[in-house]
Amino acid sequence: MSVFLVIAGLALLVVGGDFLVRASVGLxxxxxxxxxxxxxxxxxxxTSAPELLVSLQAALDGVSDIAxxxxxxxxxANIGLVLGITAIISPMAxxxxxxxxxxxxxxxxxxxxxxFLKNDLVLTALEGAILFVALVVFLxxxxxxxxxxxxxxxxxxxxxxxxxxxxKIIAWLLIGASGLYFGSDWLxxxxxxxxxxxxxxxxxxxxxxxxIGTSVPELAASVIAALKKEKALSLGNLIGSNIFNIAxxxxxTAIIKPIVVNVETPEILSTNIWWMIVFAAILIPFIIxxxxxxxxxxxxxxxxxxxxxxxxSALK
Numbered sequence: 001m002s003v004f005l006v007i008a009g010l011a012l013l014v015v016g017g018d019f020l021v022r023a024s025v026g027l028x029x030x031x032x033x034x035x036x037x038x039x040x041x042x043x044x045x046x047t048s049a050p051e052l053l054v055s056l057q058a059a060l061d062g063v064s065d066i067a068x069x070x071x072x073x074x075x076x077a078n079i080g081l082v083l084g085i086t087a088i089i090s091p092m093a094x095x096x097x098x099x100x101x102x103x104x105x106x107x108x109x110x111x112x113x114x115x116f117l118k119n120d121l122v123l124t125a126l127e128g129a130i131l132f133v134a135l136v137v138f139l140x141x142x143x144x145x146x147x148x149x150x151x152x153x154x155x156x157x158x159x160x161x162x163x164x165x166x167x168k169i170i171a172w173l174l175i176g177a178s179g180l181y182f183g184s185d186w187l188x189x190x191x192x193x194x195x196x197x198x199x200x201x202x203x204x205x206x207x208x209x210x211x212i213g214t215s216v217p218e219l220a221a222s223v224i225a226a227l228k229k230e231k232a233l234s235l236g237n238l239i240g241s242n243i244f245n246i247a248x249x250x251x252x253t254a255i256i257k258p259i260v261v262n263v264e265t266p267e268i269l270s271t272n273i274w275w276m277i278v279f280a281a282i283l284i285p286f287i288i289x290x291x292x293x294x295x296x297x298x299x300x301x302x303x304x305x306x307x308x309x310x311x312x313s314a315l316k
Contacts, residue, residue, distance in 0.1 A: 002197055005190025009183045010213035013050040016179020017217055021046040022161060023172035029162040030169070041139055048244040049176075050214045053184035055249050058206070059257040065203035066188055066210065067259050068117075068268055071250050072276050073211025073314075075110075075242045079279040080307025081212065082219045083238055087300025089226035094235050094293045099284060101145065102239040105138050109246045110277050118269055121261040128254025135247035187213070200315065203265040207272055208314050235283075235295070242280070267314075275310050279303075 024046040028038040051074055058066035086092060109131065116127045187210060195205045218241060253259060261268055286299050 002190045002193030005186045006194060006209065006213075007190075009185070009187030009190055010216065012179045012183030013054070013187065013214065014216055016176045016181075016183055017047065017050045018176075019172045019179065020049050020176030022164075023169050023176055026161040026164040026169045026172070029164075030166070037143060041143075044240055044244050045248065047217065047241065048248050049180055050183070050217075051245055051249045052252060053180045054187055054210060054214060055253045056256060057184040057188045059253050059259055061188060061192075063188070063192060063202050064259045065201065065262045065265055065268070066191060066206040067250070067253055068261070069203045069206030069272075070210050070214060071245045072268070072272050073207035074214050075245055075276050076207075076272075076279050076307065076310060077211050077215040078218060078238045078241055079283070080303050080310065082215060082222050083235065083295065084300045084302075084304030084307055085219065086222040086226045087295045088297050088304060089223060089300075091294055091296040091300075092226075092235060094287045094295060096293065098235055098239070099287070101138075101142060102236050102243070103280075103283060106239050106242050106246075106280050107277070109134065109243060110273075110280055113246050113250065114269070114273050114277070117261055117273070121263070123250060123254040123259040125255050125258055128251045128258075131247045131251035132255065135243065135251065138243065138247075201265055203262065203268060204314055208311050272314065279306070 021043060024042045025038055028042045033042070051070055054070050055067035058064065058070065083092070112131070112134075113123075116123050116131075191205045191210055192202055194209075195202045218238065222238075250259065282303075286295055286303075287293055
């Protein structure tokens, strides 16, 4: 039963997230927002909705381990699993803009999260608000800098959604919201049952199974783009997802319900958050050495291999 709940919950999250993205973009066009703003704010928030609902549901259920494990594991999966597999299929070119704004912000938020958690083993409402305000400031700077650039890539925004009817938008919003609500509820409940039945912690399940599940949309989009030789998915998009996971998902969750670090799972601060930081940090030498501004198949294999080792160490 627990496995069924996990699979059904993940499926509902994927479907719900997809409908929410469509509805959000359609609504944004109705409100006459620019394609640039839609891509950098609306799409990013909507694609982070599964992680947000799972983390919020877990925090409200009193299992903060799952809330933290979901975000930390998802950030590791975005680089080790998604970027790794994508680069193996088709080498990925890296835009020079990547290390000027996106990467520094991801590293900054990662260390701030570590400090907040290490300080008193709680991510308080105030600290959550600080993370979320940092995200808002980052988005304002990002949009301003992108407006100056002629290379702002908004491929993820579907122009056809500009002519969608109000009825469809409302229907998609209802389907998306329902899918995310029930999906997150079933996934958290299934994960708790599964952890008990096989004798490992809620955190170990969240940092592996749940994190991979909530990264499935990014993985599917990346693999399809790589197979089609399209450049629809950039490294900036994945890094943006990691930034939103920390600042939006954990920030908003902590504002609603402070996230407490479980003293029975010390690996959260001693090991796994450092895995997240190292996976993020290694991207800079990877895009400089030996071939500049490209993550090729060998680097992809290294990332994917490191991710498999991380999963093995998390579950053992």
